[in-house]
Amino acid sequence: MSTVLEGGCLCAKIRFRATQAPLRTLVCHCTFCQRMTGSSFYAESLFPIAAVEFEGGRPRKYEHTSDGSGKAVYVEFCADCGTTLGLTFERWPELRAISRGCYDNPNAAAITANIWTRSAQSGVALPSGIDCFNEARMTKEGVPERPSRYANPVMVSSAGDA
Numbered sequence: 001m002s003t004v005l006e007g008g009c010l011c012a013k014i015r016f017r018a019t020q021a022p023l024r025t026l027v028c029h030c031t032f033c034q035r036m037t038g039s040s041f042y043a044e045s046l047f048p049i050a051a052v053e054f055e056g057g058r059p060r061k062y063e064h065t066s067d068g069s070g071k072a073v074y075v076e077f078c079a080d081c082g083t084t085l086g087l088t089f090e091r092w093p094e095l096r097a098i099s100r101g102c103y104d105n106p107n108a109a110a111i112t113a114n115i116w117t118r119s120a121q122s123g124v125a126l127p128s129g130i131d132c133f134n135e136a137r138m139t140k141e142g143v144p145e146r147p148s149r150y151a152n153p154v155m156v157s158s159a160g161d162a
């Protein structure tokens, strides 16, 4: 199978290859992603779980229970350098997230939406021209949410103002 995207962790012990383009690439502003990354947001691509192969070793997993769903989210990271390579989900066992920052060429995976903008940090700009969701793309019941599309970037001035 041909490699569409590849990348790895900071120390390069764990490498991955994706054999198809991502289903979508999201910027997530949820408080879990902020704390997990120690940063302002998390950019992640979602793939069918079988479309990503690892070499050099398997990521170690940290199990976190989601406040929202009560289901486990697994943070998959390199045990040597601590880089978060991606996420897997009890709720969506058919999917895997890969950290956009771990690609050799992050720009090869265009961002398709911003989610959980209601908890975006101050000083962050929400982009124009792509879907921005207040919370997730769908309700817990699986009903699609309506996104906003901004004509110009929107600066977040304080938590909850977006």
Ligand SMILES: [Zn+2]
Pocket: 009, 010, 011, 012, 013, 014, 078, 079, 080, 081, 082, 083
């Ligand atoms: Zn590493």
Ligand SMILES: [Zn+2]
Pocket: 028, 029, 030, 031, 032, 033, 034, 042, 116
């Ligand atoms: Zn998140």
